[in-house]
């Protein structure tokens with residue numbers, strides 16, 4: 001390796017939930033080792049989910065910042081923003097920037113997130129067609145709204161609903177086109193989807209389910225989309241929100257990848273000294289008992305945190321994450337985690353409806369494996385942690401969906417030791433692996 | 443750090459802790475005004491859990507490994523490295539309630555009027571948090587009890 005190449009102790013690609021999680025963990029245990037974070041986005045770390053707020057009310061970058069403005073300086077982190085990494089050489093422990101500059105590293109974290117899925121639909125490259133993943137996407141949409149008053153959103157998932165929430169506040173006419181039979185079909189079950197559907201429609205949004213967009217038409221812009229059944233919907237803007245794929249371009253052929261970069265319980269990839277987390281990674285899912293891509297913010301941060309400790313030499317095991325979401329859009333609060341629909345007859349489903357409140361838990365062999373809370377989500381974490389701790393709930397399962405569910409609904413041994421004085425040591429009801437030095441992080 | 447623990451055996455579920463918390467966190471700090479609610483009714487940052495005959499008063503436990511801080515989408519929640527207190531920046535919180543989805547205590551209090559969460563701040567400026575100080579039965583205890591650090595360095 002040439003001598004003139006800078007070498008940092010820790011290099012982090014991606015300046016978002018995963019990257020910051022890692023940097024903060026590293027600084028907890030290594031105050032001096034050099035850290036560099038690279039991102040092709042030009043901004044300090046911001047809250048990606050807030051791009052919908054930006055669209056709604058152009059909230060300032062300052063309000064969107066995930067960490068205080070002096071974060072990098074205070075933590076002695078070199079932030080290389082607006083710089084793209086074009087190539088990764090794991091053997092030489094080098095990366096090469098798009099501008100040709102090379103950077104060496106001792107430990108590397110790949111937290112490159114995802115890229116929007118862009119279908120090969122005719123007209124998809126027209127002016128007036130956007131995706132919704134970055135602040136720049138939100139800015140571009142904001143600018144284009146000068147020319148647009150009717151928007152078609154392709155995809156009724158998290159990102160589609162999120163962009164719709166932002167657009168509604170701008171007073172434009174919106175139609176969501178969803179391929180499946182209901183919106184938010186990944187994170188919600190039928191009943192909760194129906195509640196969300198109602199809330200979104202109430203805001204004046206049209207929803208077309210069971211349809212796809214076959215063509216986007218227009219001269220020098222968008223004038224309509226044509227659905228697969230031939231129906232034309234006039235519009236002057238299209239937002240493509242059908243999903244994200246792990247951004248594995250740097251890793252391909254160098255790190256073991258499946259759908260995402262495969263990591264072990266220490267967030268380590270197949271290559272020594274290289275870690276991955278967040279939307280780009282396929283990490284342990286404690287519900288499925290296998291590696292899966294779970295592209296949500298909390299999992300990115302936790303995966304990053306675990307990776308960071310391990311990069312700094314503090315062996316730390318990832319307890320695993322699972323799909324989980326809490327949203328408060330269109331005046332409706334929904335929280336879900338794990339499996340929201342039973343895979344087969346081997347599951348027990350408990351649910352209850354109290355007016356606008358809906359609650360459901362999915363059990364397998366007496367353990368919670370999935371949950372949906374709608375209308376009131378403040379105590380959803382109690383159920384989520386029963387699921388995560390793998391507590392057998394047979395004895396009190398009905399309480400989970402009771403109107404007055406709370407910590408006191410659980411058997412004494414599950415709450416007393418945690419909040420009573422003198423406080424005994426917290427021991428998870430089901431022991432997590434405890435090999436030697438390894439520790440489990442919440 | 444010092445935390446608030448409960449002694450459930452002697453809690454009568456009188457809700458005085460709630461009242462004092464509400465008062466402490468109301469802008470006017472005036473009992474009557476606080477309850478008439480000129481700025482929306484101030485919310486207590488704790489709640490009474492009950493499953494008769496069990497009562498206890500519950501609030502944020504300022505966890506050593508704060509799942510809410512790690513899960514927070516906006517960066518509104520943070521744990522002060524010096525004091526250990528978990529605080530929310532109410533200007534940054536957007537009320538997505540992701541914190542609630544990961545809190546094992548169910549201690550997040552949603553302020554639906556302002557669309558943001560509020561939480562126990564251990565009453566900055568007070569020697570003893572007001573809920574503890576005003577509990578008539580000593581069912582609340584403010585004490586430093588050693589906890590094992592979940593991350594070994």
Ligand SMILES: Cc1cc2nc3c(=O)[nH]c(=O)nc-3n(C[C@H](O)[C@H](O)[C@H](O)COP(=O)(O)OP(=O)(O)OC[C@H]3O[C@@H](n4cnc5c(N)ncnc54)[C@H](O)[C@@H]3O)c2cc1C
Pocket residue numbers: 013014015016017018019038039040041048049050051052083084085086111112113114132133134158159162163247250277278279280295296297298300324325326327515538
């Ligand atoms: C509109 C929207 C709403 C959302 N709402 C929620 C929600 O409510 N709750 C929730 O949990 N999650 C939500 N998410 C998902 C959440 O934002 C992601 O799970 C999270 O951002 C993943 O973090 P990450 O660190 O893995 O990657 P990302 O946030 O995707 O960041 C990766 C970064 O790496 C950069 N990068 C990639 N490759 C390179 C390269 N070669 N060189 C330099 N830089 C590179 C990217 O540009 C990007 O800045 C939402 C996402 C969107 C888009």
